[in-house]
Amino acid sequence: MERRTRIRLTRYAIYAATILVVGFVAVRADWGSLQEAFLDPEIFAEQFWDILTIAAKNTLIYTLLGYTLGLVWGLVLALMRLSTITPYRWFATTYIEIFRGIPLLLTLLIIGYGLPIALNGTKVPGTYGPGAVALGVVAAAYLAETIRAGIEAVPRGQMEAARSLGMSYGRAMATIVIPQAFRIIVPPLTNELVLLIKDTSLVSVLGTTQLTEELTKFARDNASSTFNSTPYIAAALVYLCLTVPLTRLSATLEKRGKRGNR
Amino acid sequence: MTGASGPPPSPAALPPAIDIRDLHKYFGDLQVLKGIDFEVALREVVCVIGPSGSGKSTLLRCVNRLEEPTSGQILIEGEDICAPHVDLDRIRTRIGMVFQQFNLFPHLNVLGNLTIAQRKVLGRSKPAAQAKAREVLAKVGLLDKIDEYPGRLSGGQQQRVAIARALAMDPDMMLFDEATSALDPELVGEVLAVMRSLAEEGMTMMVVTHEMGFARKVADRVVFMDGGVVVEEGAPAALLDEPTHERTRRFLRMVHER
Numbered sequence: 254m255e256r257r258t259r260i261r262l263t264r265y266a267i268y269a270a271t272i273l274v275v276g277f278v279a280v281r282a283d284w285g286s287l288q289e290a291f292l293d294p295e296i297f298a299e300q301f302w303d304i305l306t307i308a309a310k311n312t313l314i315y316t317l318l319g320y321t322l323g324l325v326w327g328l329v330l331a332l333m334r335l336s337t338i339t340p341y342r343w344f345a346t347t348y349i350e351i352f353r354g355i356p357l358l359l360t361l362l363i364i365g366y367g368l369p370i371a372l373n374g375t376k377v378p379g380t381y382g383p384g385a386v387a388l389g390v391v392a393a394a395y396l397a398e399t400i401r402a403g404i405e406a407v408p409r410g411q412m413e414a415a416r417s418l419g420m421s422y423g424r425a426m427a428t429i430v431i432p433q434a435f436r437i438i439v440p441p442l443t444n445e446l447v448l449l450i451k452d453t454s455l456v457s458v459l460g461t462t463q464l465t466e467e468l469t470k471f472a473r474d475n476a477s478s479t480f481n482s483t484p485y486i487a488a489a490l491v492y493l494c495l496t497v498p499l500t501r502l503s504a505t506l507e508k509r510g511k512r513g514n515r
Numbered sequence: 516m517t518g519a520s521g522p523p524p525s526p527a528a529l530p531p532a533i534d535i536r537d538l539h540k541y542f543g544d545l546q547v548l549k550g551i552d553f554e555v556a557l558r559e560v561v562c563v564i565g566p567s568g569s570g571k572s573t574l575l576r577c578v579n580r581l582e583e584p585t586s587g588q589i590l591i592e593g594e595d596i597c598a599p600h601v602d603l604d605r606i607r608t609r610i611g612m613v614f615q616q617f618n619l620f621p622h623l624n625v626l627g628n629l630t631i632a633q634r635k636v637l638g639r640s641k642p643a644a645q646a647k648a649r650e651v652l653a654k655v656g657l658l659d660k661i662d663e664y665p666g667r668l669s670g671g672q673q674q675r676v677a678i679a680r681a682l683a684m685d686p687d688m689m690l691f692d693e694a695t696s697a698l699d700p701e702l703v704g705e706v707l708a709v710m711r712s713l714a715e716e717g718m719t720m721m722v723v724t725h726e727m728g729f730a731r732k733v734a735d736r737v738v739f740m741d742g743g744v745v746v747e748e749g750a751p752a753a754l755l756d757e758p759t760h761e762r763t764r765r766f767l768r769m770v771h772e773r
């Protein structure tokens with residue numbers, strides 16, 4: 254048999270098998286009960302308002318608090334990693350390795366439950382506090398690496414030109430290098446925002462109250478109280494409404510960045 | 516002598532603008548500068564020439580300590596810039612520097628490029644900084660580009676803006692590191708013209724260049740470097756036409772044959 258023919262026959266076989274499997278599932282599945290379990294319009298309508306005003310709002314609050322903290326602390330860590338002072342570099346590297354190396358869930362539990370016990374009941378203040386701080390502490394580790402890469406991508410001549418005009422290292426960083434670095438890393442920063450939106454779902458382990466629960470916790474609570482999975486699908490749709498525009502935006506920016514000069 | 520700036524006046528009391536004594540510079544094990552003694556008097560224009568890798572850029576970059584000298588002394592207007600508690604940033608405002616790659620700030624427009632250091636380093640008011648920016652832009656003939664971003668300018672225009680950016684700080688002296696080497700041949704002239712008019716106004720200049728025509732017409736003195744040492748120096752006509760050292764002769768022959 255010729256090579257070309259063999260490849261074609263293999264492909265046909267795969268198509269045929271796929272159609273068989275899909276057809277079998279479609280025939281055997283109970284579409285009525287599936288729809289009832291996942292897409293009950295009544296439950297959907299009933300919870301729609303709460304999903305937007307409570308769950309989605311809380312997801313956004315966790316995301317924005319965590320991201321802001323992550324950016325600020327991540328910038329500090331990035332500058333420490335680039336510092337000529339060895340202990341700073343050492344500290345930042347260790348921090349980044351630790352928080353990128355352990356699961357977010359564990360960090361959440363340590364900050365949410367471990368710290369208050371260790372500190373005799375003192376805990377991160379605010380209803381959103383513990384969750385947001387844990388998200389930020391971990392996001393900072395990832396963002397620090399992104400920001401460092403951005404700073405290193407700015408040509409060395411920029412710092413030299415700024416210094417030769419009499420700017421201090423800090424001022425040259427702040428006014429010349431960092432603004433350019435952030436322009437370069439907008440696409441990866443957007444991607445990390447998307448990851449963080451999804452990671453807020455883990456905050457649910459901290460036993461949030463009904464007013465502070467985010468999308469995933471909201472969906473789980475309502476799914477168990479209604480014995481129906483429609484809330485999961487509703488939450489999934491809201492996540493997608495948040496994340497898909499951002500991933501599209503990031504892809505566009507990346508393409509434009511590649512086309513741009515330099 | 517065709518240099519329009521004439522022989523530099525020799526003010527008895529004033530120290531030279533740049534005074535380098537026994538400068539050594541290593542990069543790791545590589546010795547790049549091997550005991551350089553070098554001076555630029557006030558209002559003097561000195562061109563530094565020499566083959567690639569001879570240490571010209573390194574010497575120039577030591578003058579404002581972008582490069583850290585390994586040993587030796589660097590006096591700027593009599594002030595030792597390697598002294599322990601010296602305010603390097605303040606000294607650097609007196610030394611304008613122009614790079615081969617322009618190094619304009621791409622995220623700022625021309626006005627922003629020209630005002631940012633005036634405002635943040637010299638503490639000038641916004642109107643004062645903008646007035647100064649207009650003045651120096653007019654000098655390099657680019658007042659109409661004041662709102663453009665660097666990316667939209669030709670290489671020659673970018674380099675002229677870079678010169679204006681340095682001039683906006685009212686420096687006492689200017690350093691040029693192969694300011695025209697990155698330019699297309701047809702754009703070299705406009706930048707050299709700006710540099711020449713600066714020299715004619717009496718600016719103190721240290722110019723690393725491969726433009727022998729410029730050195731001949733504008734320089735008060737030409738310094739030939741090779742292998743990390745100053746091989747010889749002298750008036751442009753003397754050095755370029757009747758070099759005393761064989762290395763200088765060989766270099767000039769190569770340059771002319773290009």
Ligand SMILES: Nc1ncnc2c1ncn2[C@@H]1O[C@H](COP(=O)(O)OP(=O)(O)OP(=O)(O)O)[C@@H](O)[C@H]1O
Nearest residue numbers: 542545547565566567568569570571572573574693
């Ligand atoms: N940062 C650095 N680290 C290591 N070596 C360096 C560094 N900068 C320059 N050198 C080396 O020092 C030597 C002199 O370099 P320099 O740039 O001063 O030469 P140059 O005379 O300006 O040459 P060119 O005409 O090519 O610009 C070269 O051998 C170069 O490779």
Ligand SMILES: [Mg+2]
Nearest residue numbers: 571572573693
């Ligand atoms: Mg050089």
